[in-house]
Amino acid sequence: MAEAIKQIRKEIPTPEQEQSQAIADIIAALASNREAIISTIGIIKHLQDMGVLDALNGLLEKRVDVGAIAIQQINQPGMHNMIKNGMNTIKFLGQLNPDELQIMLDGVSRGLEKLGERIDKNEKVSLWQLGNSVRNEEVRTSLFTMLGLLEGMGEVFQRDKRELH
Known part of the structure; x- marks a missing residue:
């Protein structure tokens, strides 16, 4: 055993x-x-x-000195505004439909290209040409879009104005 x-x-x-x-x-x-x-x-x-x-x-x-300087800079009123603006921008971008934003940015990009072409040609636009441009379907679409943008901005401005009073 x-x-x-x-x-x-x-x-x-x-x-x-x-x-x-x-x-x-x-x-x-x-x-x-x-x-x-x-x-x-x-x-x-x-x-x-x-x-x-x-x-x-x-x-x-020098981390203590650098940290103190960074805190001083962050405590500036302008920095507070910048941080708030950054947060508001991120919040705004989060509310946008990415497809709609892409369409808008593509339109702005193309509009800037057209603007550059006209500046390069140094064309002078008469009031008659300006009035006739309203007949152009692209111009009417853009104006209609801008009117919608202005209408929405106006609604928010009036709502915020009423909430302040």
């Missing part, structure tokens, strides 16, 4: 054994990720050549 186990010995590695195991793990990781490590070293070399690492090191050394 087997003898009962009375004492369990736990093997505790020595600091030298832990260090050699850690080195072995690091070497194994380096070997299995060779291409990524070489690419990373190349990126770091380029950053060093450009002076980016020196600038980052300087920023880190």
